Amino acid sequence: MAHAAAAQDLNILTWEGYAPETITRPFAEASGCNITASYVGSNDDFAAKLAAGGGVYDIITPSSDTVPLLSQAGFVDPIDPAAVENYAGIYPEFSQSPALNLDGITWAVPLIWGSVSLIYRPDMVPGTPDSIAVLFDPAYAGKISMWDDKSAIYWAARYLGYENIFDLTDEQLEAVKAKLIEQKPLVRKYWASAGELTELMANQEVYVSNAWTGLTFKEVNGLNKGFTVAEFNPKEKSEGWMDSMMLVKGTPNQECAMKFISYMQSAEGQCALAASTGYFPVNPGAVAACMDEATKKERQVGNIDFVKSLVMWQQPARLDKYIEVWNAVKAAP
Structure with missing residues (x-):
């Protein structure tokens, strides 16, 4: 080379x-x-x-x-x-x-x-959320974001109750794809970098998202925009x-x-x-x-x-299939 x-x-x-x-x-x-x-x-x-x-x-x-x-x-x-x-x-x-x-x-x-947990605006999300369900809640339509990555499959799979998230069956992957496509109208944007998510949160375009624990939280709160964001580990576990x-x-x-x-x-x-x-x-x-x-x-x-409390990333058994599903979700209207 x-x-x-x-x-x-x-x-x-x-x-x-x-x-x-x-x-x-x-x-x-x-x-x-x-x-x-x-x-x-x-x-x-x-x-x-x-x-x-x-x-x-x-x-x-x-x-x-x-x-x-x-x-x-x-x-x-x-x-x-x-x-x-x-x-x-x-x-x-x-x-x-x-x-x-x-x-x-x-x-x-x-x-x-580190971990990938959930981040939210406490002043805009009532109560104390404890579940991945907040990412799929129509109450926050247009104010939800997710990382533009195949790991979106992992989040939807845990939300649906699947445990073998790195080795999903064809039927399970179809259910995950359907759930992510159903969620899509609620999503303001799939973020590509921590900086982009920070901007979305700081500009009040997004109230809830998955996020790399620590980074966006620190950056948004450091901007002193008149509101704060908080992080939590959902009951379905963080990654x-x-x-x-x-x-x-x-x-x-x-x-x-x-x-x-x-x-x-x-x-x-x-x-x-x-x-x-x-x-x-x-x-x-x-x-x-x-x-x-x-x-x-x-x-x-x-x-x-703490590692044992997380769902540590593994290479999916059928990586090509997972990428295919995620690309299908993004291509869906």
Whole structure:
């Protein structure tokens, strides 16, 4: 794969909020490697952008459920854990995940984790909502939003009471598709990024949505618009995710890439990323000195049991079918 990047330039394909100056500037000063970041709105974007060629990326940061697809497709190179500083400090539940380690080969290094919960306007949604049902309530027609991602299937499936949400039958998928199409007239917009959802909430276009826990909540309330938003975990459970770093196949910038992967396990990297996003660090020891006890509790530091309370993302057994269903929902009138 031909790479356009210069030897000391590191091009990262990542998520919004993952490459703030609080990370890129000190890393460049310490390593001599300058970072340029491009952003995705969905895990499906990683394979699409790598398949398009051009060789412009060195590191990608997909969620763990997407790691097997990317490794099997030949888009990435293996990573030697011994070359990653402070690798032993990562929660073993993440670093030893089968999704990241196939046939004894490590394909990804954990970066950050979190949940996808529900966000709403308490002044516009009466009572205290406790269910996914709020996303399907006609009372909020035109004020509902959802992430533009196949995971909408997971939300509708849980709402319908299905437990095997990553391996739905054809009949169950048809029911999910019908429910999402039925919901569509209630939806103001499917959001593509946390920034877009923040804008929709801040402009009072949306009162309720699923959201990456912490980020939109922090951003909207920080704008002081005269109202606040709140988050909650529905009784049908929130979703959980863990994003990891992978080396794009054939990168000529492997030295810089490995320096960055190690940097993101350091106190500087983990603390800055958690501060930028509001998400949860994967390396609890690294954030010991930068968070007070209240913040540690909020960010689930040391509370790996919280993972067990979530529906952690997995690659669907029939990924193509799920993508087909979600595209059918979006194409429906």
